[in-house]
Amino acid sequence: MNRIRLGIVGTGIAARDLHLPGLKELKDKFEIVALFNKTKEKAIQFSKLVDNDPIICDTYEELLENVDAVDLALPVQFNYEFIEKALKKGVNVICEKPISINVEEGKKIVEITKNYESIVYIAENYRHFSAFDKIKELTTKIGKIYYLQWNLWIYMTKENKYANTKWRQNPEHIGGFISDAGVHHVASMRKIFGDIKWVYGTVKNIADYLGGPDLLSSTFEFENGVLGNYNVSYALDGKNRLMIKGEFGDIIFEDDIIKVVNYRNKTIHYYDEYKTHDEDSYKKEFEDFYEVINGKENDLGNVEEALKDLAFIEASIKSNGEKRIYINDLIK
Amino acid sequence: MNRIRLGIVGTGIAARDLHLPGLKELKDKFEIVALFNKTKEKAIQFSKLVDNDPIICDTYEELLENVDAVDLALPVQFNYEFIEKALKKGVNVICEKPISINVEEGKKIVEITKNYESIVYIAENYRHFSAFDKIKELTTKIGKIYYLQWNLWIYMTKENKYANTKWRQNPEHIGGFISDAGVHHVASMRKIFGDIKWVYGTVKNIADYLGGPDLLSSTFEFENGVLGNYNVSYALDGKNRLMIKGEFGDIIFEDDIIKVVNYRNKTIHYYDEYKTHDEDSYKKEFEDFYEVINGKENDLGNVEEALKDLAFIEASIKSNGEKRIYINDLIK
Numbered sequence: 001m002n003r004i005r006l007g008i009v010g011t012g013i014a015a016r017d018l019h020l021p022g023l024k025e026l027k028d029k030f031e032i033v034a035l036f037n038k039t040k041e042k043a044i045q046f047s048k049l050v051d052n053d054p055i056i057c058d059t060y061e062e063l064l065e066n067v068d069a070v071d072l073a074l075p076v077q078f079n080y081e082f083i084e085k086a087l088k089k090g091v092n093v094i095c096e097k098p099i100s101i102n103v104e105e106g107k108k109i110v111e112i113t114k115n116y117e118s119i120v121y122i123a124e125n126y127r128h129f130s131a132f133d134k135i136k137e138l139t140t141k142i143g144k145i146y147y148l149q150w151n152l153w154i155y156m157t158k159e160n161k162y163a164n165t166k167w168r169q170n171p172e173h174i175g176g177f178i179s180d181a182g183v184h185h186v187a188s189m190r191k192i193f194g195d196i197k198w199v200y201g202t203v204k205n206i207a208d209y210l211g212g213p214d215l216l217s218s219t220f221e222f223e224n225g226v227l228g229n230y231n232v233s234y235a236l237d238g239k240n241r242l243m244i245k246g247e248f249g250d251i252i253f254e255d256d257i258i259k260v261v262n263y264r265n266k267t268i269h270y271y272d273e274y275k276t277h278d279e280d281s282y283k284k285e286f287e288d289f290y291e292v293i294n295g296k297e298n299d300l301g302n303v304e305e306a307l308k309d310l311a312f313i314e315a316s317i318k319s320n321g322e323k324r325i326y327i328n329d330l331i332k
Numbered sequence: 333m334n335r336i337r338l339g340i341v342g343t344g345i346a347a348r349d350l351h352l353p354g355l356k357e358l359k360d361k362f363e364i365v366a367l368f369n370k371t372k373e374k375a376i377q378f379s380k381l382v383d384n385d386p387i388i389c390d391t392y393e394e395l396l397e398n399v400d401a402v403d404l405a406l407p408v409q410f411n412y413e414f415i416e417k418a419l420k421k422g423v424n425v426i427c428e429k430p431i432s433i434n435v436e437e438g439k440k441i442v443e444i445t446k447n448y449e450s451i452v453y454i455a456e457n458y459r460h461f462s463a464f465d466k467i468k469e470l471t472t473k474i475g476k477i478y479y480l481q482w483n484l485w486i487y488m489t490k491e492n493k494y495a496n497t498k499w500r501q502n503p504e505h506i507g508g509f510i511s512d513a514g515v516h517h518v519a520s521m522r523k524i525f526g527d528i529k530w531v532y533g534t535v536k537n538i539a540d541y542l543g544g545p546d547l548l549s550s551t552f553e554f555e556n557g558v559l560g561n562y563n564v565s566y567a568l569d570g571k572n573r574l575m576i577k578g579e580f581g582d583i584i585f586e587d588d589i590i591k592v593v594n595y596r597n598k599t600i601h602y603y604d605e606y607k608t609h610d611e612d613s614y615k616k617e618f619e620d621f622y623e624v625i626n627g628k629e630n631d632l633g634n635v636e637e638a639l640k641d642l643a644f645i646e647a648s649i650k651s652n653g654e655k656r657i658y659i660n661d662l663i664k
Binding site: 157204231237248249 | 478479481483485487489530532534536538547549551553559561563565567568569570577579580581582593595597598653654655656
């Protein structure tokens with residue numbers, strides 16, 4: 001298989017800190033041949049980090065003439081326009097999550113992909129974490145599953161590099177961090193238990209330096225009947241904890257350890273734990289993107305799956321603490 | 333102050349296992365002078381546990397002629413009728429929680445108490461646990477409070493003595509264990525943060541041997557703006573955990589230990605813990621009942637507070653996973 005001539009579009013934090021390290025290890029698969037950034041100087045700076053000598057393009061259109069695929073690492077409000085332009089030129093796309101600023105625009109992306117042969121791959125790196133596969137496997141050890149709870153306290157300081165990007169401070173994407181980071185968590189939960197039927201959510205705004213709401217507490221039900229409870233804040237600190245409760249035990253994911261606890265007669269009668277290992281999920285998504293270009297099914301970068309992740313968040317916010325919203329009503 | 337001539341009405345598990353040990357230590361305040369039970373033989377058996385020689389009454393009316401106060405430890409559906417009869421005879425009442433089978437009947441109890449001088453004291457023993465006072469005190473150490481979460485996994489075996497009472501197997505009280513035990517938790521949360529504005533809840537039924545639903549996940553907001561999340565199951569086992577999240581730290585109540593954790597720059601910079609001590613909360617409620625009879629304000633056994641506890645549960649169930657319900661709309 002040939003190397004993919006890749007153009008990086010948007011040479012900001014994501015391209016530099018998340019994508020580039022993996023791409024450097026995948027030189028047999030990708031060659032970074034072109035860069036485009038709105039502020040050209042940033043693309044020039046970025047080019048110094050790339051081992052070969054990519055061209056710095058003045059326009060996105062120029063870049064599209066020189067590549068087989070683009071890596072879109074842009075403020076999310078540009079995804080739709082940039083994906084469409086690439087498709088029209090027969091260029092494959094890997095694009096940072098969330099798929100779009102809201103479900104309405106995400107549906108448009110899903111629609112246009114149907115009209116073109118080129119791949120659109122949404123880079124949801126959480127789908128590539130093996131920890132969630134392991135959790136799914138371990139759920140067989142606790143009987144019928146009834147409940148999932150995920151508490152995430154992802155305190156972002158005023159100095160946080162993501163919190164300081166302009167497009168996050170004045171978000172055009174629904175819910176700010178609630179969707180930007182939230183789709184990761186939804187993708188993970190859906191990887192374990194599949195599609196979600198309905199969501200109820202309440203949001204609050206705690207920190208004035210974070211764009212949009214920064215606390216979400218939501219209740220939802222998977223299509224398989226498991227009741228869920230996802231609580232996240234970007235303004236509060238603490239210990240993250242995913243807990244799955246079954247007929248006779250729990251799976252608890254905390255501090256990089258997955259614990260299996262079985263109860264009998266109100267005491268623990270079985271306990272086991274698995275240490276998760278570090279893995280470059282960004283590298284893995286580029287490897288998978290390469291496979292998909294070469295004919296593999298696009299299950300992990302699928303636009304419809306990415307839309308469902310976002311729909312969960314949009315439903316939580318539109319629920320407004322007042323009523324449940326059905327995911328299918330939102331994405332139909 | 334004189335000793336109270338107390339009649340015990342309903343000589344089942346609650347009277348025997350919960351009330352009697354405390355009453356035996358309060359002989360300077362209460363003298364158990366009369367017993368009534370629908371099945372007289374059970375009252376006779378109970379009388380053997382009492383040190384003095386109480387009369388065994390054939391009717392509740394007969395008992396009311398011989399006492400200053402009654403201890404109602406009945407299936408909850410009898411509370412209203414038995415309270416009313418006592419009030420009409422000028423007899424003071426201490427009555428097991430929940431106040432009533434539902435809010436409608438609870439409102440009637442609140443109304444009739446206004447027409448009589450005698451005391452009606454709802455025995456909500458959780459209001460007497462000092463742990464919740466300690467938690468309230470410690471919340472000052474974590475800045476502005478935003479969120480409370482209480483997970484309770486109170487697995488009841490098929491052999492559980494409470495689960496095997498007929499009135500719990502075929503509950504006339506709303507939600508079965510969800511209200512019967514649930515009012516304890518609501519009382520505790522309200523003791524910490526005060527009144528609750530609205531509730532959203534979803535219930536499920538897991539165990540076929542428990543009457544009614546046995547899993548509740550609810551979201552709610554206190555009048556003070558704190559968002560809450562109360563998750564309880566009587567069919568699932570596990571570790572109970574109350575967590576309160578503030579601006580710069582957590583209060584965590586787990587395994588009889590109250591922990592205070594403060595974070596700074598994403599690390600723990602202060603930690604402290606308090607061991608709670610065993611206390612006979614039933615004895616404390618009888619002591620308080622005695623004080624109230626003798627003129628103390630009835631703040632801990634107040635019928636309106638007990639009604640608000642029950643209203644939270646009824647709102648959770650009536651919410652039916654579809655919409656939030658305001659407590660004031662329910663109790664007005």
